[in-house]
Amino acid sequence: MTIAGYQVGLKQRAALSGWQAALISLFAILVALVLFSLVFILDGVNPLAAYREIFSYAFVNQYGLVLSLSRFIFLLLSTYAFIIPARAGLWNIGMTGQLYVGSLCAYGVVYALGGKASQSVYLPPLLVIPLMMLAAAIGGALLGGLAGLLKGRFDVNEIVSTMLLNFIAFWLVSEMIKEGGIFMNPQGRSESFALPASLHAPTIAGIPFTVLIALALAVVLKFLFDKTRIGYQIKAFGLNPAAARYAGISPPAISVLVFVLGGAIAGLAGYHYFAAVPGVYKIARNYSYFGDLAFYGIIAGLISLGDPLAAIPVSLLFGGMSNGGRWVQGKLHMGFGLDYALLGLLMITLVGFQFFYRYQITWQKEEAHGDVAIPG
Amino acid sequence: MWQFLARSLEAAAIFTFAGLGELVDQRGGILNVGIEGVMLFGATLGFIAAQNSNSYLVGLVAALLIGLLLGLLHGFFSITLGVDQVVSGMGIWIAGLGLTTYIGNPYTGPLGMERIQTIGGLSPFFYLGVVLVVALxxxxFKTSLGLKIRSVGENPSVAEVSGISVTAIRYGCVAFGGMMAGFAGAVYSLYYNPVWNYNFLMGWGFIALALVFFSMWNPIILQAGALLFGILWQLSLNPQLVLPGLLSRYVWRMVPFAITLLVLILISTRWFRTRWGAAKPEALGRPYLKE
Known part of the structure; x- marks a missing residue:
């Protein structure tokens, strides 16, 4: 193809360096933001003003920043729930169901200890909060592990199975918190009973302490992936399942392992939002909104190419933008679902950009020699 | 009871349309895991178009067009760009969930149009579904075009050598698959349950996807599976018709998904696997890139 005297061609990339990948990812996000500004223009809103509102609420406004960080923690955990199986070439889109079951298990602990009776019930937080987190992780791990087992033992497509489990978990939450379910709010609202004040998770400058867990996980996962035998086996299996089998790696064991780990982290994400974020402290009536929010984890996982450290800034950006988007739609009187629209546009742009992770565009002046490769 | 059965058959028709599209996709070697997203788009834009024009025809055509567009988009990503088909399908699903939530929100509520005329107590869509199953x-299995589609899904390199354009056949398949999924969505939002609400499909597309695996890529078996799941779905909505008082309505809503999982396990048994393996399009999910 010739454009303006340049010979334009495509070349398959031999290898992709870290900074090239980062640059492509950055381009993808920028293109999505340009597309997103069309949504504002169609609604008669100046996109620059809208972006200024979004970012200043998300990252400057004191109240907005705390909410953004709460979402950041939630998204980072959702991203890890996606990344671990993705390393093994498996798709966990079941973080939604895993976080539902995780939250139910966490509330199950409180219920079993009599915390439903009243918000003023005293339960020793140093004992009960770790128990709640453990229960959440186990609940998520069980649902995730089920998908892993179905994949490993029965070769059931994990995309379909995790999605089916999401719906089962969705109705399970309704069963528990609505119409006389055992976790239902005693005042008769279609939400769970409120967490006793003694179990409100500690905060650091207004931010739930779960931020420490999320950040520690980044380091732990980085270490697991890069420095341990298991990390190597997961990667080898992801690159070539058939060859991995000859290297003595058991495919069913790997698929159960990655889904158990991913599910446990998704369960913690459920604990985080419904039991640790200030002002929530219950399984909300609109819990499916948070379930959908977890799908940002898929995008963040893909954009960060499975790197746990790269996932941090990406999750921070998405957490802030979805929060700011939600706020700006109220402030500028736009329709519901602005943050959903952003989710969709980011995803579809990213898919298009997948191409550039594998190919580079080369252009060459007709008479001149030497390739000039533009990254991205 | 008749009304229950009629509703079941109408639910089945939706599974049939979405499943047939995906079946043709996969016969041509392309996996589209995003049919739920295409259905959401078809349902939402079909709903909006029908309500604004007060014409069902306009709504259905709009759904076919957006389905076609999304099918071609999936084709562009997965055939031309060689992007991983699962990534592209997931992208279309999440884009569908995200964008239709925003686009459809102002239209939340009932469609408010006169119901589509039934034929013998059933919507015309049911009959259309049966006709399409036989035709496909x-x-x-009986035409040279069908042979071409199957050979492209089986072994694209050999097909290419024997003079078949893999790219053209695959684009045809994804175009058809997208249109059918968009249409299925519109049948849902214009006839089966003519009320727009956010993310109203709640898994129809994913069950249709599972049905295709179950069908061993045969339209007749797909139709049987669609009938089964149509009845099951309807039963999960109205359990009191058959088993009054047993289990709560939320537990019933889980049943179709649980049974789908059981079916997926069942088809992985050795008896089924030997037959399934023979039917599975060999090149399914693998991008074909000419060297």
């Missing part, structure tokens, strides 16, 4: 079975 004939096309896939």
């Amino acid at each position: 079975w004939f096309l896939l």
Whole structure:
């Protein structure tokens, strides 16, 4: 193809360096933001003003920043729930169901200890909060592990199975918190009973302490992936399942392992939002909104190419933008679902950009020699 | 009871349309895990178009067009760009969930149009579904075009050598698959349950996807599976018709998904696997890149 005297061609990339990948990812996000500004223009809103509102609420406004960080923690955990199986070439889109079951298990602990009776019930937080987190992780791990087992033992497509489990978990939450379910709010609202004040998770400058867990996980996962035998086996299996089998790696064991780990982290994400974020402290009536929010984890996982450290800034950006988007739609009187629209546009742009992770565009002046490769 | 059965058959028709599209996709070697997203788009834009024009025809055509567009988009990503088909399908699903939530929100509520005329107590869509099943079975297994589609899904390099354009056939398949999924969505939002609400499909597309695996890529078996799940779905909505008082309505809503999982496990048994393995399009999910 010739454009303006340049010979334009495509070349398959031999290898992709870290900074090239980062640059492509950055381009993808920028293109999505340009597309997103069309949504504002169609609604008669100046996109620059809208972006200024979004970012200043998300990252400057004191109240907005705390909410953004709460979402950041939630998204980072959702991203890890996606990344671990993705390393093994498996798709966990079941973080939604895993976080539902995780939250139910966490509330199950409180219920079993009599915390439903009243918000003023005293339960020793140093004992009960770790128990709640453990229960959440186990609940998520069980649902995730089920998908892993179905994949490993029965070769059931994990995309379909995790999605089916999401719906089962969705109705399970309704069963528990609505119409006389055992976790239902005693005042008769279609939400769970409120967490006793003694179990409100500690905060650091207004931010739930779960931020420490999320950040520690980044380091732990980085270490697991890069420095341990298991990390190597997961990667080898992801690159070539058939060859991995000859290297003595058991495919069913790997698929159960990655889904158990991913599910446990998704369960913690459920604990985080419904039991640790200030002002929530219950399984909300609109819990499916948070379930959908977890799908940002898929995008963040893909954009960060499975790197746990790269996932941090990406999750921070998405957490802030979805929060700011939600706020700006109220402030500028736009329709519901602005943050959903952003989710969709980011995803579809990213898919298009997948191409550039594998190919580079080369252009060459007709008479001149030497390739000039533009990254991205 | 008759009304229950009629509703079941109408639910089945939706599974049939979405499943047939995906079946043709996969016969041509392309996996589209995003049919739920295409259905959401078809349902939402079909709903909006029908309500604004007060014409069902306009709504259905709009759904077919957006389905076609999304099918071609999936084709562009997965055939031309060689992007991983699962990534592209997931992208279309999440884009569908995200964008239709925003686009459809102002239209939340009932469609408010006169119901589509029934024929013998059933919507015309049910009959259309049956006709399409037979037609596609004939096309896939009895015509030279069908042979081309199957050979492209089986072994694209050999097909290419024997003079078949893999790219053209695959684009045809994804275009058809997208249109059918968009249409299925519109049948849902214009006839089966003519009320727009956010993310109203709640898994129809994913069950249709599972049905295709179950069908061993045969339209006749797909139709049987669609009938089964149509009845099951309807039962999960109205359990009191058959088993009054047993289990709560939320538990019933889980049943179709649980049974789908059981079916997926069942088809992985050795008896089924030997037959399934023979039917599975060999090149399914693998991008074909000419060297």
